[in-house]
Amino acid sequence: MAVTELEILKKRFMAMRKLSEKIVEPLEKEDYVVQAVEDVSPPKWHLAHTTWFFEEFILKQRIEGYEYYLKDARKLFNSYYETISRPFPRSMRGLITRPTVDEIKTYRRQVDKNMEKLLDSSAPDKELVHLMELGIQHEQQHQELLITDTKFNLSVNPSEPVYSSQFRDSPITGLPEIMNWIPFDEGVITVGTNDEYFSFDNEQPEHRHYVYSYKIADRPVSNREFIQFINDGGYETPDYWLSDGWAAVKQENWKAPLYWEKSGGKWTHFSLTGRKNINLDAPVQHVSYFEADAYARWAGARLPTEFEWENALKEDVSDGCCLEQTIGLENSQLSNLHTGYVWEWTASPYVAYPQAARPEGALGEYNMKFMNSQMVLRGGSAFTPKTHIRGTYRNFFPPEKRWQCMGIRLAANV
Amino acid sequence: MAVTELEILKKRFMAMRKLSEKIVEPLEKEDYVVQAVEDVSPPKWHLAHTTWFFEEFILKQRIEGYEYYLKDARKLFNSYYETISRPFPRSMRGLITRPTVDEIKTYRRQVDKNMEKLLDSSAPDKELVHLMELGIQHEQQHQELLITDTKFNLSVNPSEPVYSSQFRDSPITGLPEIMNWIPFDEGVITVGTNDEYFSFDNEQPEHRHYVYSYKIADRPVSNREFIQFINDGGYETPDYWLSDGWAAVKQENWKAPLYWEKSGGKWTHFSLTGRKNINLDAPVQHVSYFEADAYARWAGARLPTEFEWENALKEDVSDGCCLEQTIGLENSQLSNLHTGYVWEWTASPYVAYPQAARPEGALGEYNMKFMNSQMVLRGGSAFTPKTHIRGTYRNFFPPEKRWQCMGIRLAANV
Amino acid sequence: MAVTELEILKKRFMAMRKLSEKIVEPLEKEDYVVQAVEDVSPPKWHLAHTTWFFEEFILKQRIEGYEYYLKDARKLFNSYYETISRPFPRSMRGLITRPTVDEIKTYRRQVDKNMEKLLDSSAPDKELVHLMELGIQHEQQHQELLITDTKFNLSVNPSEPVYSSQFRDSPITGLPEIMNWIPFDEGVITVGTNDEYFSFDNEQPEHRHYVYSYKIADRPVSNREFIQFINDGGYETPDYWLSDGWAAVKQENWKAPLYWEKSGGKWTHFSLTGRKNINLDAPVQHVSYFEADAYARWAGARLPTEFEWENALKEDVSDGCCLEQTIGLENSQLSNLHTGYVWEWTASPYVAYPQAARPEGALGEYNMKFMNSQMVLRGGSAFTPKTHIRGTYRNFFPPEKRWQCMGIRLAANV
């Protein structure tokens, strides 16, 4: 492992850190503080928590006598590592006004400086590279949350403030009108990864899986198609729904995807640029697993398993659209099979792969301890950072959640 | 299909119906009414609901102008078939005092008579046989719930009433002290069933699945072993637990399996025959998936997938212990690998098998609409009726539930 | 104090005990068990709790070595006497199936026998007479609750079972159509009582109170009048309501008194004899304080204070209608000012009278510890036992409760 590798990593680290700050640039200080529901976190918290991660797992471990820059950082910015300290209650994150936004920005700069110094003076070693990569990937996860959480926070304000007139909710001008099926044969396929350089624990190891012949759609479901489901009584017909899904429809009074409202006979949605008309040719998003599953049943199809998905679309992902395009840092470019617009719900519950090892210690808590009652999503959205998108990447959320950029791709038996 | 088949079925039907009444024989009328938590149902409700099932899906369909014997039966005893009627709220089942227990027993007898008449006069057809079998299997599911629900109901009474001095909580005198591993090879296995005669929709179809080499325990985990986990701080160590599991430990203040209490340094449990000392050599039961999973991690092992389980133990199941043994209707008999004592949690979330078809109409709601956020259990318990036990049978419950006879069998990679 | 007094008391005791059993005569065993909301208690519990009261405060104190007839009586049937034992959680009373109804009836008979024996052998003393009277008055309170709680329990059953075709919801054929005002002068009045024989702690002592001149209605508000309030948008106009009342209207979706439903343009109500048309000339009942207060504001009047009420109507009460009339044990008889049909909400919060002493020990918890956030009701209803009605009697309930026979009488400034 050459010194150059650390230099490249340092550059990537610095670029990634800047991207986080680019995301929050349009915010007012007040916007950094709030947490409209327990699912979301205040932007301030995201900025501090990702910084604390570098402090806790790299600086503290590698620098003799290192002192946390902020008193109480461990208490306030530990998300869930029970092996480190009792985390501050998640539901109360939006009540913590100090440290202030400015103090947290200073905190970020200070940790950046310490990280630079460390990387400049370190003999490169495999563990450091791995931890750096983990820290980068971790903050990239939070970059997407920064946007989706802020969008949700702003949406509860009856004035519906604009996040940024520069940001777009989606980079897409249009999906092809006709959806085509791509067929695949029965047999043993290989999924997962042993990536030597970096992949999350939950993507490992590469392993064999038996699939039956199937076909998968060459693009996600469009808003136009989803409106047909609505118009056909989709939200009023229990047959299409899982039992818990139907209960959610009744209890939450779901009648359309999150953020949608009908006014004057037209569907609109709250977006990063304020309330807008629905673009009929864009992929539907902000639907729960329950809605995705009900839509598929209504359409006479089903959702793909994550294995079918990976087998069919793994390669397409690398060309997908990404955060950098969405916020205008890169030119727009589309993949053939239209991945990268929305996270696509799969029919697969989130569990460990065969032969998977669970890492020990605090980092062992990273992904593996959430393996119940969640569903896998694949592909990446228009808010996922480019180097965070991978064909083997497994995102996961409970089946009733809707505030992420979640969409639908159909599959069917052959 | 010969007439004899219907005769045999009629006999099985009558025997099964009698068994339900045998189960509630020790109860006082008052015991039939209550519902201590939403999960459980009043015994009265079980008796009526299973009867209504025969009325709704057989008598009503096959007898011209058939009138429900009880006004409001559809309203009160429909459990969840949204396609039939808006079900009465589950949480309020324990507030319904009429029809009375006697009226419901009369209702049962009346439906039995109508069923007999129908079966005597019917030309046998495949659909009738299937519906009869479904109705029988359905009531058998509720027979197990009758016992576990009543046990729970009685347990909230500080006087801890005895269910029956005849019934036992478990038919077992002892598990072998040493647990041995049985190894299995990597490759494509076949699981599920296309059983021509009867199997639930969720067991179908027979299909291929890829497994890696593994080993599985030749018996469930014993109380003795589980107490070691407790004594070793199992309930105080977050590392062993899934995140939701750890939250349950904290919120519910779990310190041992359900019904356990320590008094005078000794563990006791509330049982069908009152509070008793823990039998150290019996299989641990009344543990949640979270506890099973945490125990496995503590033990340096894991839970088997349902495919590994079926591949290893499918044959053993047919000799397992069963309800008829437990309540003394049959002589006790043990299987080699000690299945049939407790439902064994697997590492598999409850989802549809590849190529599975979802039946249409109300019966399509039977099993398939519960396919999220639940885990599969295999094997059958000492309260499962004998003809309800199958090697391909998939039981399922949410990961935090404990009131069923739920236990643990370990597996490991090789 | 002569022996005769004890004999009379014994007779009254036995008659009162019989009346409780008369009230539950129409019930099925199942009806004795349930508790549809926390406010109500199972009939079984009322029967046991009132019996335990005699055991705890008389038999246990006066008979050397007395053993509670039922193990766990103290645990299960103590309502709220913290000084005696930690009471069993109120919200779980409807989950306790044992002791059974028959056992509790035997318990009652046994305690009755012991009480008879005690009274026969006792030298009369003041404290015994007082405790006897307290026990009688206590059970009389529960007699009214037995009816109102059972009515509520039955009402949640979609089949709306009939309590008894013999019992009436109200003994009234009609109120006079015209309501007249009775005027009273400003000055110092005397309210409360020092009754030497028996009155509750909260009615004592007799004391002076300053009132301004006022007038009070000569009868309660009728259903006909209340329907005018409904038709005039009473439930849709926030101006009429207290803030908490308006919140209740919105949250509970109140549109009429409890038990009312409109069908075919006509108002009906669930009654002890099943669903019936509203009698327009009967007093409105099953309204909360919030509704009473809103009605009064709509009517350009106000509710009387409890002092104004007592000053005006104390004498009328003794002729009022009562439980014995309602269930047909006595001939019907009406008071001049129509008290005794419904408990009448007053504008007075429930607090201690000036100079009132709070008794010590468990019986000191009787009435005085509920003196916050409740409103006083006066007069007595058609379900109040005759010897329980007093002109100085103070009933009290939280302002949002409606399941008692609660009605409205108007007052106004002069």
Place this chain on the structure above:
Amino acid sequence: MAVTELEILKKRFMAMRKLSEKIVEPLEKEDYVVQAVEDVSPPKWHLAHTTWFFEEFILKQRIEGYEYYLKDARKLFNSYYETISRPFPRSMRGLITRPTVDEIKTYRRQVDKNMEKLLDSSAPDKELVHLMELGIQHEQQHQELLITDTKFNLSVNPSEPVYSSQFRDSPITGLPEIMNWIPFDEGVITVGTNDEYFSFDNEQPEHRHYVYSYKIADRPVSNREFIQFINDGGYETPDYWLSDGWAAVKQENWKAPLYWEKSGGKWTHFSLTGRKNINLDAPVQHVSYFEADAYARWAGARLPTEFEWENALKEDVSDGCCLEQTIGLENSQLSNLHTGYVWEWTASPYVAYPQAARPEGALGEYNMKFMNSQMVLRGGSAFTPKTHIRGTYRNFFPPEKRWQCMGIRLAANV
């Protein structure tokens, strides 16, 4: 009414408005946004709501074609006037980030300018003077809340930030060690006010009330005395408590007043200047009505009624300590009977005075619609603005609330 009156009022208005801004001076922008529990409101909201009050009830009424300065002001800053618009849910006030703090400060300045212009050009009329006074008194109420709400908000942060090192929690160095009783005679007293100039609707009218002879303490209860109650098992003895109070002790795990913690054997409290040792000679504060009532019962005394309080202490109030003293704008000065340190719980529920009229329209909702389930407090605290303190002033809160500066003064029968 001379022009001068309006000029004086304008000056008072401007000074009052400045005081609000003085109170929030020490805050960071982030502190303005949050709402730690539903009871408190974000400082930003207080500043906007009080400003909107002048806009809604004065500018909008008096200036032809007046446009609200902030779009959505009516929606966001209406607290509870149902007659004006559906108020934004109180529980969500802490989620609204826009308008920003700066925008709200601009809003305040703009409304101030408009008010000045209006006052300069108005012919003085009685209604304008009344509305001005009402607006001033209204904002003064919120000035106290600004401090107590912010204190609570900061207290949930484990870092316990300092509000201001300049502000004090209390201006007091010491209460006299010995508490003396002041006696009063039985008879008809006069309470309430007909103040021609200004008083709240709930203080009116002046009226007669009958009191029995009583005595009242010459100072509030001290921390030293309250610690004796704690040490004597006050929080563990149900006898002292009202039933709802005891339930609160158990459920909320109360062991001392709000903000108190014991560390190293010493009681400390979270204060505006950070965590401090308890000053034993200061009046106890941050106790609920339940604690005040329990303390009094323990001490063999009782709380005074609001009428006894007013009769005894009305005159003392005018010299009491006040907000201006506490934050250092005026020199410290103490009243003889030590009123003005803490709001003193009385034994009187909050209801309308005899003969009181309820004003019509939105302002009729001001005080009168909260008249149930609250208790009256008297006297004023160290955070009450000087011109807001009145001997007839009735403050009111539900009996379980503790976050205001609430304390105890004893009374007793003679």
